[in-house]
Amino acid sequence: MRILIYCPVVTDSRIDYNWLYGRDIVRGLMKLEPDWEFISCTGNTTKDKLYSGIDVYLRPTRHDGMPIMVQEAQALGIPVVWSYSNGYYIEPTIEGIYSELKFIEKSLCKKDSGRTVLF
Numbered sequence: 001m002r003i004l005i006y007c008p009v010v011t012d013s014r015i016d017y018n019w020l021y022g023r024d025i026v027r028g029l030m031k032l033e034p035d036w037e038f039i040s041c042t043g044n045t046t047k048d049k050l051y052s053g054i055d056v057y058l059r060p061t062r063h064d065g066m067p068i069m070v071q072e073a074q075a076l077g078i079p080v081v082w083s084y085s086n087g088y089y090i091e092p093t094i095e096g097i098y099s100e101l102k103f104i105e106k107s108l109c110k111k112d113s114g115r116t117v118l119f
Contacts, residue, residue: 001036005026007041
């Protein structure tokens with residue numbers, strides 16, 4: 001499974017951007033599923049290349065607005081796993097996100113077998 005993650009390049013040392021953008025969560029997921037491919041973007045990639053071949057967009061942030069990348073992925077029909085659901089913040093955990101990603105992975109396998117799966 002190919003998972004797109006957003007990892008901005010920031011030089012402000014007053015904020016822990018690794019924690020803010022959930023890089024600890026991503027590292028934990030990488031250990032659990034070494035076969036998953038995590039593609040990191042900084043926000044400077046063109047849309048054509050950015051979403052090509054992506055199975056899911058993951059954004060385990062701890063503080064966020066309404067990101068354009070979430071809207072773009074949703075508009076393209078790419079499943080989004082994000083720390084906000086219906087306007088409410090949900091603290092991201094490795095276990096919770098792993099469960100959601102495994103569900104999406106199973107759904108993708110069913111689609112590949114010729115059946116339609118609704119999320």
